[in-house]
Amino acid sequence: MTTDKxxxxxxxxxSAALAGDTGRLYQVAGKLMDEGVAFDELLFDHLLPAERAIGARWEQGDYLIAEEHAATAAIETVISLLAGMFDLPDDGVPVVVTTAEGDDHSLPARASAAHLLFLGYRTTFLGSSVPGSDLKEFLASDQPAVLVLSCTMTSHLLGALSVINAAHAAGIPVVAGGKGFGTDGRWAAVLGADKWVAHHSEVPGAIDEVLGQQQTDRTQTSLPSALQDLVNRRSQILAEAESHLSEEVESVDRRLREEIRVLLGAVEAAILVDGSEVASEMLMWQRRALSAHGYDEFAVARALKRSLQDHDASSAADLIDLSA
Ligand code: B12
Structure with missing residues (x-):
């Protein structure tokens, strides 16, 4: 969807979404379906593009965070309401859909779940960010045929790994999607996902493919010890970075606190997949985002780098290149 015309x-x-008017949005969607627009077309050609366009306009500063939140909530609610039209089939292939641990971007996963239900899969949507240990227990008893995993940001790749490991521990293959796995999905393979797909319409084909594969032991990827060590000290590293940041800025608000977390997530992910570009791309994006909102573009990165150096995590600190 173009944003101009x-x-x-x-x-x-x-307009219904931006007004947070779920009722009106539901009526517009219903009218489209009455006119012959199929449910998958409604999802992928209308509702998700509307979200993407609103997201892009919010990034450009045209909409307030509140408007973006209202629109996302309305779109997600309408997708859920519409999905309620479909019965959960007793004989459908059972699938579970969720996001990477820590990833709050539930909308793409919600859309995937609604689409699979529409196609006759016995679909369970777990919402976003189920802790890996809990998920492992659930999957071991629920035993779906496939787990569909969405990851929107590279900073949640460790959380994606935790979901993949939980599924594999229960012998369940994983179909992965979302921008967090990189533009060509390269990080999905590194983490051991059984299949990565670019678009929701490819998920059914991917499910057939993984179910057709011979059942082998599903891989479990463990964290390299230096990374595990970093993860164990995550809260201290974050707290100390926040304290360094408070020496540089007037106040460390929620946004800055979240940005420290995002950058540390990307550094951890870069170590996990052995791809320094994960950290450098996030740093570049973060600099743009912070300066666009009037923050010092390097303050967060400097503070986190210092904290990592204090923790003798020099290779992690080196991934934050302040000269780039
Ligand atoms: C809505 C939104 C949120 C909402 C999510 C609510 C919800 N219930 O989903 C909230 C407010 C929670 C949120 C939070 C954050 N967000 Co946000 N968010 C967005 C936004 C505006 C829209 C995302 C969306 O739903 N798009 C619609 C989907 C359908 O489109 P898509 O993302 O392009 O997905 C496509 C593919 O990736 C694929 N796909 C995705 N998953 C899957 C799964 C499968 C199986 C398949 C097949 C395909 C697939 O499907 C789509 C193609 O059809 C985007 C901006 C944007 N323009 O997209 C930012 C964005 C993703 N968020 C961003 C950020 C930074 C954050 C925060 C860190 C913000 C902060 N500073 O606090 C937090 C992180 C929270 C967390 N722990 O996860 C950045 C990520 C930047 C980056 N470099 O990675 C973005 C790009 C905005 C930006 N430029 O600043 N966010």
Whole structure:
């Protein structure tokens, strides 16, 4: 969907979503279906593009965070309401859909779950960010045929690994999707996901493919010891980075606190997949995002780097290149 010239339908969906008017959005969606738009088309050609366009306009500063939140909530609610049209089939292939641990971007996973239910899969949507240990227990008893995993940010790759390991521990293959796995999904393979797909429409084919594969022992990837050590000290590293940051800025608000966490997540992910670009790309994105909102573009990175150096995590600290 372009953001410059909206069709009548796009305008109706976007304005209802931005107003947080779930009822009106539901009516517009229902009208489209009455006119013959199939459910998957409604999802992938109308509702998700509307979210993406609103997200892009919010990034450009055209919409407030509150408007983006209202729109996301309305779109996700309508997808859930519409998914309620479909019965959970007793004889469908059982699938579980969730996001990487720590990843709150539930909307793409919600859409995937609704799509699979529409296609006749016996779909359970777990929402976002189920802790790996809990998930392992659930999957061991529920025994779905496949787990569908969404990861939106590279900083949640450790959380994605925790989901993949939980599924594999229960002998369940994983179909992965989302931008967090890199543009060509390369990190999904590194983490041991059985299949990565770029688009939701490819998920059914991927499910067939992984179910057709001979059952082998599913890989369990453990963290290298230096990374495990870093993860064990995560709270101290974050707290000390926050304290360093407070020496540089007037106040460490929620946004800055979250940015420290995002950057540390990306550093951990870079070590995990042995790809320094994961950290450098996140740092580049973060600099742009912070300076666009009036923050010092390097303050978060400097504070985290210092904290990592204090913890003798020099290779992690080196991934934060302040000269780039
Ligand atoms: C909505 C939103 C949120 C909501 C999510 C609510 C929800 N219930 O989902 C909230 C407010 C929680 C949120 C939080 C954050 N967000 Co956010 N968020 C977005 C936003 C605006 C839209 C995301 C979305 O749903 N898009 C619609 C989906 C459908 O499109 P898509 O993301 O392109 O997904 C495509 C593929 O990836 C694929 N896909 C995704 N998953 C899967 C799974 C499968 C199986 C398959 C097949 C395909 C697939 O499907 C889509 C293609 O059709 C984006 C900006 C944007 N323009 O996208 C930022 C964005 C993703 N968020 C971002 C950030 C930084 C954050 C925060 C760190 C913000 C902060 N500073 O506090 C936190 C992190 C929270 C956390 N711990 O996870 C950044 C990520 C930047 C980066 N370099 O990675 C983005 C890009 C915004 C930005 N540029 O600043 N966010």
């Amino acid at each position: 909206l069709t009548d339908t796009e305008l109706a969906l976007t």
